Amino acid sequence: MKIQTSLGLVVSMIAGTGCMAEEAGTKATARVRVAHLSPGAPSVDFCLAAAGSGEFAGPVLAGAGAADGLAYGQVTKYLDVDAMKYDVRLVAPNSKDCATSLGGLPDFTNLPELPDGASATIAAEGHVVGTVPFSLAAYIDDSQVAFGKIKLRFIHASPGTPNVDVGLGGGVAFTPVFTNVAYAASNAYVETTPIQHGEISARLTGTATDAISVKPARIEAGTIATAFAIGDAVNPHAPLDVLLCIDNATPGALLAECKSVGGAPERARVRVAHLSPDAPPVDVCIAEAGSGNYRQPLLRSLGGTGLSYSEVTTYVDLPTGAYDVRVILASATGCGAGAVPDTTNITVTAGLTATIAAIGVIDRSGAAANDPPFRLKVLADEPTLTSGRTKLRFFHASPGTPAVDVGLGYAHLFTKVFSNVSFGNTATANGAGMSANGYIETAPVTSAVSARLAGASSDALTIPSVNLATDQIATAIAIGGKTGTHTNPLRVLLCLDSAPAKALLSTCIVTP
Numbered sequence: 001m002k003i004q005t006s007l008g009l010v011v012s013m014i015a016g017t018g019c020m021a022e023e024a025g026t027k028a029t030a031r032v033r034v035a036h037l038s039p040g041a042p043s044v045d046f047c048l049a050a051a052g053s054g055e056f057a058g059p060v061l062a063g064a065g066a067a068d069g070l071a072y073g074q075v076t077k078y079l080d081v082d083a084m085k086y087d088v089r090l091v092a093p094n095s096k097d098c099a100t101s102l103g104g105l106p107d108f109t110n111l112p113e114l115p116d117g118a119s120a121t122i123a124a125e126g127h128v129v130g131t132v133p134f135s136l137a138a139y140i141d142d143s144q145v146a147f148g149k150i151k152l153r154f155i156h157a158s159p160g161t162p163n164v165d166v167g168l169g170g171g172v173a174f175t176p177v178f179t180n181v182a183y184a185a186s187n188a189y190v191e192t193t194p195i196q197h198g199e200i201s202a203r204l205t206g207t208a209t210d211a212i213s214v215k216p217a218r219i220e221a222g223t224i225a226t227a228f229a230i231g232d233a234v235n236p237h238a239p240l241d242v243l244l245c246i247d248n249a250t251p252g253a254l255l256a257e258c259k260s261v262g263g264a265p266e267r268a269r270v271r272v273a274h275l276s277p278d279a280p281p282v283d284v285c286i287a288e289a290g291s292g293n294y295r296q297p298l299l300r301s302l303g304g305t306g307l308s309y310s311e312v313t314t315y316v317d318l319p320t321g322a323y324d325v326r327v328i329l330a331s332a333t334g335c336g337a338g339a340v341p342d343t344t345n346i347t348v349t350a351g352l353t354a355t356i357a358a359i360g361v362i363d364r365s366g367a368a369a370n371d372p373p374f375r376l377k378v379l380a381d382e383p384t385l386t387s388g389r390t391k392l393r394f395f396h397a398s399p400g401t402p403a404v405d406v407g408l409g410y411a412h413l414f415t416k417v418f419s420n421v422s423f424g425n426t427a428t429a430n431g432a433g434m435s436a437n438g439y440i441e442t443a444p445v446t447s448a449v450s451a452r453l454a455g456a457s458s459d460a461l462t463i464p465s466v467n468l469a470t471d472q473i474a475t476a477i478a479i480g481g482k483t484g485t486h487t488n489p490l491r492v493l494l495c496l497d498s499a500p501a502k503a504l505l506s507t508c509i510v511t512p
Helices: 017-023 366-370
Strands: 002-004 010-012 029-036 045-050 079-082 086-091 119-125 135-141 150-156 164-168 175-181 190-192 195-204 210-219 224-230 241-246 258-260 267-274 282-288 316-319 321-329 343-348 353-359 375-380 390-396 404-408 415-421 439-442 445-453 461-468 473-479 491-496 508-511
Touching: 150 175, 164 224, 210 224, 210 241, 210 316, 343 375, 390 415, 461 491
Parallel strands: 029 119, 150 224, 267 353, 390 473
Antiparallel strands: 002 010, 002 079, 029 079, 045 086, 119 135, 150 190, 164 175, 164 195, 195 210, 224 241, 241 258, 267 316, 282 321, 321 343, 353 375, 390 439, 404 415, 404 445, 445 461, 473 491, 491 508
C-alpha cells in the first residue's frame, strides 16, 4: 500500500490488500490535511500507519521537503492517501525516521476510518502541558458548493474556552449562525450567500458581549471555508484568535490557504432615551446606512416590550459604522413601517459611549405649532471620571420651554452651573471646568437643584434634594412641557449613568 502527496512523495508501507487493490485499479482514496492548533506546542512532523499495524511510514513533511515541520497555526494542504483507518505518530521536525515519538507522546489510534472520496482535517488540539489534554481530532470536510453560494463552518479548537456562539454582525446586531459550540466540536457547513465587507463575531454562549471578531469579513462566491477558534485567552504568546482556511483554494507549496484574521471587536456603547412627551411607546430598528436592511426591533430582540416616555435603555454594544435608525410603534412586530421619518447616517466610532434621544413633539397642531418636531439627537456620553469625584451634565429636552439656567440651591441661594441651555442641547463649555460634552466634574453633590428661565431671578422648577455620591456620573434632563397641554408637565429626569441597569433600563427617576 502507498501514501502519496500531490507533491509526488511516495512512501512505501506494508504490503497486503491495499497494494493488491491498487494493482487491480480499484484503490479507494481520500484526502487528508493536518492542522497544528495546539497553543504552546512545538513544530511537529508526523508518520502514518495502517491502524493496528505499528508500521509507520514517514516522516511525511520531511519527505515533502518541509523538514522544519508544521508550526502552530499552520495547516497542510490536502494529501492524497488510501481510504482506510490510520494510526498517527507525531515526531520532531528533522527526524530521520518514525522510531521516536515527539516528547514520548503515545500514538493516536482513535481516529475514524476515512471513507472513499472523503476529505478530512486531522487537528492537533489541546495543551502539551496544561489543563486540556493534547489530542488529535478528525473532521470530515465538504468539497462541493452550489453555484453563487459559499459554505462556512466553525470548529472550536481553543482549549479552556467555554462553549461559544458564532454569527454575523456583532453587539446588538449579532445574528447567530453556530450556537453553543463546545471545545473540539464542529458544526456542519452552512451554505449561504457570499459575505461582502461584513463581520463575523464569537461570544461565550449566553452572553451579549463579543470576545473576538473578524472585520471586514469577505468570502467570495464558490468558496468553502472553515473558521477555527484557536489560541488561549490567558496565553499572551498564543492569544485567542480566528484562523480562517479556504478549504477549496488552489494549494501552494505544502500549506493550505489559511490566515489569522481575528481581532478585538470594535464597539460603541449606545442607549436610547424616549423624551418625546406626546409619542406613544416605541421600539427602534437599525440598518447599515443606505442598505434599507432593517434588523428586528431592538428592544423586542432583547426581551423587552418597547420604550415608554421618560424611559432610557441600558447601554448596548453596537459595531462601529454608519447606521440608519427607524422608530416604530412598540406594538409593531417588524420594521416595515416607521412611525416617523427615518434618521439616516448616524456614525458610531470605536470606544464611543452615546445616548440617542427621541425629542420634540409629533403633533404640532394648535398651541404646539411652534414646538420643535420629533427627531433623534445623539449625545456623546463620558463614562469615566477622576476617582473621588462626581460628574454631572444637563440636557434640555422640554419642547415648550425656552432656554434655561440650571444650578445648585434655590431662590437667593441659587448658584448657576449650566447657563442659557436651549432645547436639544447640553451646556456649552465655558472654560470653567466644563467639558466639550457639557459635563462638570466636581466634589460629591448634596443639594437642591433648580432651573429658571435664562437670565431670570426666580426658579421655575426645584428638586429639593439631589445626592450624587463619589464616583457617580449623572445626566439631568428637562422633559415634558409640551405647549398647550397639562399631560406630562415640565419635570427633570435624573439618570445615574454609572449605576447598574435595571433589566433593560438605565437607572433614572422623574422628579419632583
